[in-house]
Amino acid sequence: MIDLLARQSCCLSAQEISERLGESGRSVGLASVYRALELLHELALVQRVDLGDGNTRYEPIQPGGEHHHHAVCDRCGRVTAFEDRSLETALERLAGRLHHSISAHEVVIHGNCERCSERA
Amino acid sequence: MIDLLARQSCCLSAQEISERLGESGRSVGLASVYRALELLHELALVQRVDLGDGNTRYEPIQPGGEHHHHAVCDRCGRVTAFEDRSLETALERLAGRLHHSISAHEVVIHGNCERCSERA
């Protein structure tokens, strides 16, 4: 399961992880998936991602520190990943000013994806 | 209920809204609260805020456009609001580059709040 997660570039829900593991032979119960994810989260190896659809997703934290954020299409639900250096810079600068340590941050954008914008 | 929400500066969960309405005399069922929130959300008068604790919160959208984001303490759960102009600027610039329209955005920071950092 660690392998599966590590191979993902973007976020997966616990259900998806369980399903994919089942498809590839090694069936794993949901409870174990959640247990593993909790552990990995404590070890700072995966990040929780909450896109507001009621499902918590998880994605691996890149050792290099690079990471992306997510844009959710409110029409079709598609999730698009993006990265933006100036956004990160702004967040880093913010860290100095804030009376709050920052161990993780998450930016979620809502709107319409390219495809849905065209036929708006 | 509209009044109550409008008076709030920061986010409230549906439960909190129902409770507060009850305390101030006008008891309102949870179902109605959710219904109203859904409507207000469609009208772009309230924004959904998801801080990753399994509760969706809602907060009024300021007509002027100004808004804040949230820092969650992973230790005590306290939610701190903050605003940051350069963060907004970065997001505005991003809007031009992204193949995705932006109708709303949300930034959630995780870490330890001032109080919890001190006794870390």
Add this chain to the structure above:
DNA sequence: GCGGTAGTGAGATCGATTCTCAAATAATGG
């Protein structure tokens, strides 16, 4: 093998959200 320990997962449970439906309320038209 045997006792002990840790890991597993099916199913129970929990809690937030959504759905349902009958009752309450408001709007309409005599």
Add this chain to the structure above:
DNA sequence: CCATTATTTGAGAATCGATCTCACTACCGC
């Protein structure tokens, strides 16, 4: 006013993701 029809309401049921429980398995050292 009263009757009739739409609309809104909210208690409780249903749903669904996440968590918890616990009997069961797997593994380890002796």
